[in-house]
Amino acid sequence: MDIGSAEEILAAGKADFVAMCRPLLADPAMPRKYALGREGERRPCLRCQYCGLRLLVPAVINCAVNPFLGNETEFPEGKVKRAEVRKRVAVVGGGPAGLEALETLCARGHDVTLYEKRDRLGGHVVEGSVLPFKRDVRDYLDYLVRRAGRAPARILLNTEATRELLDAEGYDALVIAVGSTPVVPPLGGIDKPHVHWAPEADSGAAAVGERTVVVGAGSVGVECALGLRMRGKDVTLVEMAPDLSGLSASAGGAAMELTALLEKYAIPVRHYCRLEEVTDGTVLCRDTRTGDIREFPADTVLLALGVTPRREEAENLRRSAPETEVFIVGDAAEPGTIATAVRSAFRAAAYI
Ligand SMILES: Cc1cc2nc3c(=O)[nH]c(=O)nc-3n(C[C@H](O)[C@H](O)[C@H](O)COP(=O)(O)OP(=O)(O)OC[C@H]3O[C@@H](n4cnc5c(N)ncnc54)[C@H](O)[C@@H]3O)c2cc1C
Ligand code: SF4
Structure with missing residues (x-):
C-alpha cells in the first residue's frame, strides 16, 4: 500500500478513508515524502510480516527494511551518529x-x-x-x-x-x-541439461517443459511452483520433510499465504521424498519412511534446496x-x- 494505491481506492469510491499501518512502520516519513514531492525516496513495505511475528514472541517490533524501528533509544530521530x-x-x-x-x-x-x-x-x-x-x-x-x-x-x-x-x-x-x-547436491544426473536452479525458471532464463518437478518446498520452491502453475504448467513439488516446516522457516509470516495458494492452485506436494537421482525422464526419490524409491515423471527438474x-x-x-x-x-x-x-x-x- 502506498499513497498512489490509496488515491485509487478513494477515486474508485471504494472507501472514503484509507488507514495504513505497516507502510508507516517501514517508513514513518512516507507521507511527508509524498507531500514534498519526494515519493521516490519512499522505503516500501515488503508485506513480509516480520513485524507481525515479533508481536507473537512477544518482542519489540522490528521491521525488515527499517532498521531503526524498535531501536529509537539507540538511534534517536532514526539516524546514526x-x-x-x-x-x-x-x-x-x-x-x-x-x-x-x-x-x-x-x-x-x-x-x-x-x-x-x-x-x-x-x-x-x-x-x-x-x-x-x-x-x-x-x-x-x-x-x-x-x-x-x-x-x-x-x-x-x-x-x-x-x-x-x-x-x-x-x-x-x-x-x-x-x-x-x-546448493547443488552431487547426485547422479544433476548435471543434465534439463536440471536448473528454480529461480532460473522464474526469470525465464531456463526453459521449462510441460511436466516439471520442483525439488524442495521452502519459499523458493513453493513460489517457483506457483509461478509455473499460473503459467498453466503441470508441476509437482517433492520435499524430504514430513510437513511444510521449511516453508515456515524461509517465508516467515508469508508462509500461511503461500500454503493457501498451494491449496488454491492444487499443486501436489509429495513429502518424505529425498532426491536420489535425475534420469532423462524422471526424478527418483528415496522415501524416508520406507526406504523405497519413488519415481516422478519430469521433463524439467528445478532445484530449490537452499x-x-x-x-x-x-x-x-x-x-x-x-x-x-x-x-x-x-x-x-x-x-x-x-x-x-x-x-x-x-x-x-x-x-x-
Ligand atoms: C529466488 C529467491 C527469492 C527470494 N525471495 C525473498 C523474499 O521474498 N523475501 C525475503 O526476505 N528474502 C527473499 N530471498 C532471500 C534474500 O534475497 C536474501 O536473503 C538476500 O538477498 C541476502 O542478501 P545479501 O546481500 O546477503 O546477499 P545477496 O543478495 O546474495 O548479494 C550478494 C552480492 O554479492 C555479489 N558478490 C559476491 N562476491 C563478490 C565479489 N567478490 N565482488 C563483488 N561482488 C560480489 C553478488 O554478485 C551479489 O550481488 C529470496 C532469495 C531467492 C534466491
Ligand atoms: S517487517 Fe515487513 S511487513 Fe512489517 S512493516 Fe517491515 S517490511 Fe512491512
Whole structure:
C-alpha cells in the first residue's frame, strides 16, 4: 500500500478513508515524502510480516527494511551518529546487505566504495522479485537501486573484489556481503541439461517443459511452483520433510499465504521424498519412511534446496583489512532473508 494505491481506492469510491499501518512502520516519513514531492525516496513495505511475528514472541517490533524501528533509544530521530574518524571502507557485494551497509556508512560520513561483480545491484533480490506476485519485493529492489544512486559513494559494477584488489587499496575497514550460492547436491544426473536452479525458471532464463518437478518446498520452491502453475504448467513439488516446516522457516509470516495458494492452485506436494537421482525422464526419490524409491515423471527438474554462504570467498577477503574492522554480514554469514541481511549489515555499519 502506498499513497498512489490509496488515491485509487478513494477515486474508485471504494472507501472514503484509507488507514495504513505497516507502510508507516517501514517508513514513518512516507507521507511527508509524498507531500514534498519526494515519493521516490519512499522505503516500501515488503508485506513480509516480520513485524507481525515479533508481536507473537512477544518482542519489540522490528521491521525488515527499517532498521531503526524498535531501536529509537539507540538511534534517536532514526539516524546514526556521524563517525568521529572518517574511514575508507570497502563494501563487497551489492545485495540488500551490501546496500544497507553502503547507506549507513555514508550516513556516518565515511568514504565508501562498493564492489559488485554483476552488472546490476540487488543480489538475490533480483531473482526473488521476478514472479508476478512478488510486486512488493520488486518495489523494494527499485527503491534499493534508487537509494544507492543517491549515495555519496563509489559504486563499481562488473567489478569482482579480490584479495589483491582490496590489498592494493589498503582500506581501513571492510564489510563483506558476498551472499550465497545455490546448493547443488552431487547426485547422479544433476548435471543434465534439463536440471536448473528454480529461480532460473522464474526469470525465464531456463526453459521449462510441460511436466516439471520442483525439488524442495521452502519459499523458493513453493513460489517457483506457483509461478509455473499460473503459467498453466503441470508441476509437482517433492520435499524430504514430513510437513511444510521449511516453508515456515524461509517465508516467515508469508508462509500461511503461500500454503493457501498451494491449496488454491492444487499443486501436489509429495513429502518424505529425498532426491536420489535425475534420469532423462524422471526424478527418483528415496522415501524416508520406507526406504523405497519413488519415481516422478519430469521433463524439467528445478532445484530449490537452499543456499550456502560464500564462506571461502569471505574468508579469503577478510585478511585485507585490520581484523577488528572486518564484518561479514547477510547471507555470507548465515543464509536468511532480506530482514536478516538488512539488520546484520546495519548493525555492523552503524558502529564502524
Ligand atoms: C529466488 C529467491 C527469492 C527470494 N525471495 C525473498 C523474499 O521474498 N523475501 C525475503 O526476505 N528474502 C527473499 N530471498 C532471500 C534474500 O534475497 C536474501 O536473503 C538476500 O538477498 C541476502 O542478501 P545479501 O546481500 O546477503 O546477499 P545477496 O543478495 O546474495 O548479494 C550478494 C552480492 O554479492 C555479489 N558478490 C559476491 N562476491 C563478490 C565479489 N567478490 N565482488 C563483488 N561482488 C560480489 C553478488 O554478485 C551479489 O550481488 C529470496 C532469495 C531467492 C534466491
Ligand atoms: S517487517 Fe515487513 S511487513 Fe512489517 S512493516 Fe517491515 S517490511 Fe512491512
